Amino acid sequence: xxxxxxxxxxxxxxxxxxxxxxxxxxxxxxxxxxxxxxxxxxxxxxxxxxxxxxxxxxxxxxxxxxxxxxxxxxxxxxxxxxxxxxxxxxxxxxxxxxxxxxxxxxxxxxxxxxxxxxxxxxxxxxxxxxxxxxxxxxxxxxxxxxxxxxxxxxxxxxxxxxxxxxxxxxxxxxxxxxxxxxxxxxxxxxxxxxxxxxxxxxxxxxxxxxxxxxxxxxxxxxxxxxxxxxxxxxxxxxxxxxxxxxxxxxxxxxxxxxxxxxxxxxxxxxxxxxxxxxxxxxxxxxxxxxxxxxxxxxxxxxxxxxxxxxxxxxxxxxxxxxxxxxxxxxxxxxxxxxxxxxxxxxxxxxxxx
Amino acid sequence: xxxxxxxxxxxxxxxxxxxxxxxxxxxxxxxxxxxxxxxxxxxxxxxxxxxxxxxxxxxxxxxxxxxxxxxxxxxxxxxxxxxxxxxxxxxxxxxxxxxxxxxxxxxxxxxxxxxxxxxxxxxxxxxxxxxxxxxxxxxxxxxxxxxxxxxxxxxxxxxxxxxxxxxxxxxxxxxxxxxxxxxxxxxxxxxxxxxxxxxxxxxxxxxxxxxxxxxxxxxxxxxxxxxxxxxxxxxxxxxxxxxxxxxxxxxxxxxxxxxxxxxxxxxxxxxxxxxxxxxxxxxxxxxxxxxxxxxxxxxxxx
Numbered sequence: 001x002x003x004x005x006x007x008x009x010x011x012x013x014x015x016x017x018x019x020x021x022x023x024x025x026x027x028x029x030x031x032x033x034x035x036x037x038x039x040x041x042x043x044x045x046x047x048x049x050x051x052x053x054x055x056x057x058x059x060x061x062x063x064x065x066x067x068x069x070x071x072x073x074x075x076x077x078x079x080x081x082x083x084x085x086x087x088x089x090x091x092x093x094x095x096x097x098x099x100x101x102x103x104x105x106x107x108x109x110x111x112x113x114x115x116x117x118x119x120x121x122x123x124x125x126x127x128x129x130x131x132x133x134x135x136x137x138x139x140x141x142x143x144x145x146x147x148x149x150x151x152x153x154x155x156x157x158x159x160x161x162x163x164x165x166x167x168x169x170x171x172x173x174x175x176x177x178x179x180x181x182x183x184x185x186x187x188x189x190x191x192x193x194x195x196x197x198x199x200x201x202x203x204x205x206x207x208x209x210x211x212x213x214x215x216x217x218x219x220x221x222x223x224x225x226x227x228x229x230x231x232x233x234x235x236x237x238x239x240x241x242x243x244x245x246x247x248x249x250x251x252x253x254x255x256x257x258x259x260x261x262x263x264x265x266x267x268x269x270x271x272x273x274x275x276x277x278x279x280x281x282x283x284x285x286x287x288x289x290x291x292x293x294x295x296x297x298x299x300x301x302x303x304x305x306x307x308x309x310x311x312x313x314x315x316x317x318x319x320x321x322x323x324x325x326x327x328x329x330x331x332x333x334x335x336x337x338x339x340x341x342x343x344x345x346x347x348x349x350x351x352x353x
Numbered sequence: 354x355x356x357x358x359x360x361x362x363x364x365x366x367x368x369x370x371x372x373x374x375x376x377x378x379x380x381x382x383x384x385x386x387x388x389x390x391x392x393x394x395x396x397x398x399x400x401x402x403x404x405x406x407x408x409x410x411x412x413x414x415x416x417x418x419x420x421x422x423x424x425x426x427x428x429x430x431x432x433x434x435x436x437x438x439x440x441x442x443x444x445x446x447x448x449x450x451x452x453x454x455x456x457x458x459x460x461x462x463x464x465x466x467x468x469x470x471x472x473x474x475x476x477x478x479x480x481x482x483x484x485x486x487x488x489x490x491x492x493x494x495x496x497x498x499x500x501x502x503x504x505x506x507x508x509x510x511x512x513x514x515x516x517x518x519x520x521x522x523x524x525x526x527x528x529x530x531x532x533x534x535x536x537x538x539x540x541x542x543x544x545x546x547x548x549x550x551x552x553x554x555x556x557x558x559x560x561x562x563x564x565x566x567x568x569x570x571x572x573x574x575x576x577x578x579x580x581x582x583x584x585x586x587x588x589x590x591x592x593x594x595x596x597x598x599x600x601x602x603x604x605x606x607x608x609x610x611x612x613x614x615x616x617x618x619x620x621x622x623x624x625x626x627x628x629x630x631x632x633x634x635x636x637x638x639x640x641x642x643x644x645x646x647x648x649x650x651x652x653x654x655x
Contacts, residue, residue, distance in 0.1 A: 051540050079546040098546055101542075101545065
């Protein structure tokens, strides 16, 4: 079922959580709402679910207006960050709840409910924990139960609010891969909220990057990562070095100090963004495209070596290089090196940055 | 060298270690002794005296004193007042706690303050309020007299006064509990298609049942034991408007010690039963709270 949000605005007192948001989600997609806290992503999800109501705008499921329908009528599956399992009910009862509360006419027979719950239990691979209480489960198990409970009512869409936010790092990665596989199997239109760019890029078909109640960009993980539409998207989707520079006669200058001879640019000042892995460290200066830096700190634990340096004009620079390259270079602290940006992204100077 | 870390409660110590905050044995025994002495002198001794005096002339006299018509009437009236006051306050308390815990509305803090009012004012004043309202010289007195409705010096007055005095118990017990639990589970029930009533009876209520029971127990104990407010509105008509506490006082003033203590022993038994049930419920809800905390701790930073 496709979801459309048109002109959604929501205020909490003086704070505008969502400012005239337009978003459409095609049927069967797995979409991530990505943004920092306060960006309005959870509010948008709750408005789609009917747990919150917009001040203006409409929500449509498959083209029909459901703005005034309550959460009860919308038939959405909602998964909460803190699971919100019914703590006095067993896993089985939790999953069966949505079926058991149906009006008598629509309620499946008792053995039918039992069969459905058992199917879901095997889907979430917790068959033998059916009679445990939520308190006796681990965080990852609880979240899977919450997911099964939401799926039990055969919802038209599945909405997940920071579903992995409360889990520890390892379980989080496992569970999100599992969610991806699950979605590939059942193809239910799903929207999940996250502040973790890695999670969004890995799991989602499409990523909606949100900031301060606005949508900054909608696109595939590849698009938003490699062709960020705004400086915010670039900054938010990974570590970044930021330089105040300018463009002059088609040349990009990272810092005035690189080329002190020239006067203030007539092309206006720019902000130059470089990802840490697009900075290359060299011992020797190559042609003109480099700046000098002093290495301050080296962290070689992990798949990439992270180097913190200070540029010749005194600003900190983060550089990432492969372990292999690091071994070749034999870098040490307080060493002076040459840094070459391999790929940069230039935006108009951002006053907020 | 490999080290094994064993997790333990912060309160317990490994054998042989001494916590920095502990005192020497002398101080410990002295403090414990003083506490025990106080308990014995001011709580245990009087309680034993109640039962001893009640049974001073043997079991037959004890039973006779309780079977006397006025005593029976007092017991009945006390039970009646509690039977009306407790359910009324359960309904009110749950409704108020639900409203305060789940919603934000204008005048919320005023409502919380008002709920505490019966605790703040003296029971005598509570009784007087009703006399001033419904008494013959009161605001509504002439109208009530004209329609032949008796509230003051009659059963309705006693029930009203009891409700007023026991008003806060259930609500105060539930408000922090419902506030702490938030509304996520209710939202989950809602998205699963449950109606409001269904959600209330199957999700909200089971989560607060021990707190509710605790409030009911305290409310009931106070409803049966209330003296001041009831004394003002009752009029002390023997066999008709005397509750157990009032009956005891009258008997005592007439130097009928054995019957007085016999009835008193019933109230004391009720108190003991209440304490027993209360500590059982406390134990249960502490267990539940620990589970809740364990669950919260696992949530980690959000």
